[in-house]
Each structure stands twice: as structure tokens, then as C-alpha cells.
Amino acid sequence: MTLDSSLYLVPTPIGNLQDITLRALETLKSVDVILAEDTRTSGVLLKHFDIKKPLKSYHIFNEHKQVEQIAENLKQGQKMALISDAGTPAISDPGFLLVRECIKQDIRIECLPGATAFVPALVNSGLPSDRFVFEGFLPQKKGRQTKLESLKEESRTMVFYESPHRLVKALGQFAEVFGPDRQASVSREITKIHEETIRGSLREIIIYYGEKKVKGEIVIVISGL
Incomplete structure (x- = not known):
């Protein structure tokens, strides 16, 4: 495979390993180097597909320090792929800062199409998907209520990510702001x-999940006003 770009953002499966694309594997x-959010998690994926390339750690805690050096390596001719633990890089995962720096330095980038959790959750919800707003993870504490209040009059379908241990609490907060009769769906373990x-x-x-021990990644889809 001949690589025309310098940096490739490569989506990885969010669960089922068969969801990786042939193009992603070839890339x-x-x-030359694969930038990984967690080298241990990515190592399992790469071993499964017999991909033997150097792994470099690139995550939310070190990305600010590494962006300039990675950009310099790309300008010197290295070809790199950026992957997250699951899904598409820069969607609630590291990637935005590096993409912005590459654009600033005129470094060619390419984002491959592939898995991301909120799209199947949105389509599967049965709620309108022609217009929607993706909010990702809400602030855990400071600013959370303010953000929710700002969405009170939102007419588009809203999509949120949430952790399993905060699911019931989050649904309760949504009910307080949007009303308990607002239509919604919760998808997990996609x-x-x-x-x-x-x-x-x-x-x-809320009643359904009230007595259950919830596991897995969560996508909440809520109808607009």
C-alpha cells in the first residue's frame, strides 16, 4: 500500500473485531509508527491481526507535550497512524490537538471512515436522526447543570456518552431538565x-435500570423538544 499522507486517523472496533475495515488494516x-491511546489495549488488537509496528503512547495526559515533536517527525517523513482504544480518534478521545497542529504546519492528514458508537445508537433509537446534536460526555461536576439547562429548548435529537456507574443519576438529571415523559433510548455494549x-x-x-448493575459503554439518545 502506498501512503500519500503523513498522519492517518484510523478508527478501531468498538467491540466486535470484525468491524475493522480492510483499508484500516492495510494502513x-x-x-512507520502507531500512536495509541493505551498501548496495552491496542497491542491486543494489533496482535490479533498480526500487525507488528512500533507503538507510541499518545493520550489525554501527554498529548500537549507530544504534539510538536510528533509534528516534527511527520515533517521529516515519518508515516504515522493514530488510534484510540475504540472508535474514531478525536471523537471524545485524543486527536483534535494533533490534527490542528498538522493543519497549522501544512502536514497532510487523512481520516479513515469507520466505527464510532454514537451513530448506531442514534439510528437504533428510533428517534429522528436527520438533525441531531452530539454532546459527548457532559462535565462531571462544574458546569454540568448549566450545560443541561442550555439544552432545555433544543429541538434536535441529543446524543450523550455516559459511564455505567453514573447512568441512573444522569437519567434522573435529564428527567428533571427535559421532563420524565421525554422519549429516549439507552444503548450499551454496542x-x-x-x-x-x-x-x-x-x-x-430509569425504572428499568434502577435495580440493575450496569456494565459497558453507554450512549444515551434523547428526543428534542
Whole structure:
């Protein structure tokens, strides 16, 4: 495979390893270095597909320090791929800062299409998907209520990420702001064995999850006003 760009943003499966694309595999096999959010997690993926390339750690805690050096290496001719633990880089994961720096320095970048959790959750929700707003993770503490209040009159379908241990609390906060009868869905473990999507009013979904021990990555989709 001939690489025309310097930096490739390569989506990785969010659960089922068969969801990786042929182009993603060829790209990962062709670059000089793979930038990984967690080298241990990515190491398992690469070993599964027999990809043997140097891994360099690139995550939220070191990206500010590494951006300039990585950009310099790219300008000197290195071909790199950026991957996150799951899904598309820069979508609630590191990547934005590096892309911005590459654009600033006229370094050619390319983002491959591929897996991301919020798209199947949105489509599977049965809520309008022609216009939507992706909010990702809300602030955990400071600014959370202010953000929710700013969405009170939102007419588009809203999509959020949430951790399993905060799910019920988050649904309760949504019910307070949007009303308990607002239609919503909760998808978890997307593409995995125990994948499920629960649809209904916020009140109904809160009751469903109230007594359950929730595991897995969570996508919450809420109807607009």
C-alpha cells in the first residue's frame, strides 16, 4: 500500500473485531509508527491481526507535550497512524490537538471512515436522526447543570456518552431538565455479545435500570423538544 499522507486517523472496533475495515488494516501495516491511546489495549488488537509496528503512547495526559515533536517527525517523513482504544480518534478521545497542529504546519492528514458508537445508537433509537446534536460526555461536576439547562429548548435529537456507574443519576438529571415523559433510548455494549438498547420515556428507562448493575459503554439518545 502506498501512503500519500503523513498522519492517518484510523478508527478501531468498538467491540466486535470484525468491524475493522480492510483499508484500516492495510494502513496500520504500512505506517512507520502507531500512536495509541493505551498501548496495552491496542497491542491486543494489533496482535490479533498480526500487525507488528512500533507503538507510541499518545493520550489525554501527554498529548500537549507530544504534539510538536510528533509534528516534527511527520515533517521529516515519518508515516504515522493514530488510534484510540475504540472508535474514531478525536471523537471524545485524543486527536483534535494533533490534527490542528498538522493543519497549522501544512502536514497532510487523512481520516479513515469507520466505527464510532454514537451513530448506531442514534439510528437504533428510533428517534429522528436527520438533525441531531452530539454532546459527548457532559462535565462531571462544574458546569454540568448549566450545560443541561442550555439544552432545555433544543429541538434536535441529543446524543450523550455516559459511564455505567453514573447512568441512573444522569437519567434522573435529564428527567428533571427535559421532563420524565421525554422519549429516549439507552444503548450499551454496542457490537458486543450483550448489546442492548432500551427505549421509552426517561421515567420508564430509569425504572428499568434502577435495580440493575450496569456494565459497558453507554450512549444515551434523547428526543428534542
